[in-house]
Amino acid sequence: MxxxxxxxxxxxxxxLIAANxxxxxxKGTPDMPRCGFSMRVVQVLDQxxxxxxxxxxxxxxxxxxxxxxxxxxxxxxxxxxxxxELLGGCDIVEEMFESGELAEAxxxxxxxxxxxxxxxxxxxxxxxxxE
Amino acid sequence: xxADLAELTGMIEAALPGAAVExxxxxxxxxHLRATVSAPQFEGLSRIDQHRLVKAAVKERFNDGTIHALxxxxxxxx
Numbered sequence: 284m285x286x287x288x289x290x291x292x293x294x295x296x297x298x299l300i301a302a303n304x305x306x307x308x309x310k311g312t313p314d315m316p317r318c319g320f321s322m323r324v325v326q327v328l329d330q331x332x333x334x335x336x337x338x339x340x341x342x343x344x345x346x347x348x349x350x351x352x353x354x355x356x357x358x359x360x361x362x363x364x365x366x367x368e369l370l371g372g373c374d375i376v377e378e379m380f381e382s383g384e385l386a387e388a389x390x391x392x393x394x395x396x397x398x399x400x401x402x403x404x405x406x407x408x409x410x411x412x413x414e
Numbered sequence: 415x416x417a418d419l420a421e422l423t424g425m426i427e428a429a430l431p432g433a434a435v436e437x438x439x440x441x442x443x444x445x446h447l448r449a450t451v452s453a454p455q456f457e458g459l460s461r462i463d464q465h466r467l468v469k470a471a472v473k474e475r476f477n478d479g480t481i482h483a484l485x486x487x488x489x490x491x492x
Contacts, residue, residue, distance in 0.1 A: 356466060359483075374485050375461045 288349040305335035308362040320373040321361045327380045417444045417481045429471035448485040456490045464488040
């Protein structure tokens with residue numbers, strides 16, 4: 284059986300999801316994504332020009348996996364929440380961006396040049412920092 | 415252990431009868447698998463729920479470590 288999520292962390296995360304209309308759980312930060320998939324979601328959000336909150340999951344990866352597994356039945360990051368619901372990870376966000384569904388879900392105008400760079404390699408992360 | 419693309423395809427087909435399923439290994443290393451699934455069961459579901467159905471179908475292979483990542487693209491047969 285998977286480990287039960289930490290109840291305190293879970294309620295904290297639930298509060299954050301409720302308080303932030305657009306909230307991204309990602310590896311790294313918007314300024315310095317540490318995973319190619321997280322970077323691609325940041326690029327999409329920058330293009331739709333929406334304000335969003337971002338949480339770096341790396342400092343507590345496993346506890347946060349357990350929490351999101353319970354909240355949304357989803358364990359991989361990035362995860363984009365819109366109005367309290369999990370919209371999706373990188374695949375879904377990019378697909379919905381290109382189709383215009385993302386702008387609609389966010390209540391913003393679809394940018395005129397909505398395209399995802401085709402050549403983006405799957406996991407070109409910035410080099411890991413030594414901490 | 416290398417992912418068995420035919421097995422993964424079969425698992426998704428079994429979970430979603432009538433679906434058109436293609437699973438490819440994008441890099442040839444088993445690290446970047448991509449499943450393209452068109453299934454009548456997706457009608458009316460959000461994309462995240464469509465993806466949940468596909469991931470649930472192959473959950474066993476995630477749990478036993480055979481696969482680590484699976485990109486999913488879903489559609490409703492038109």
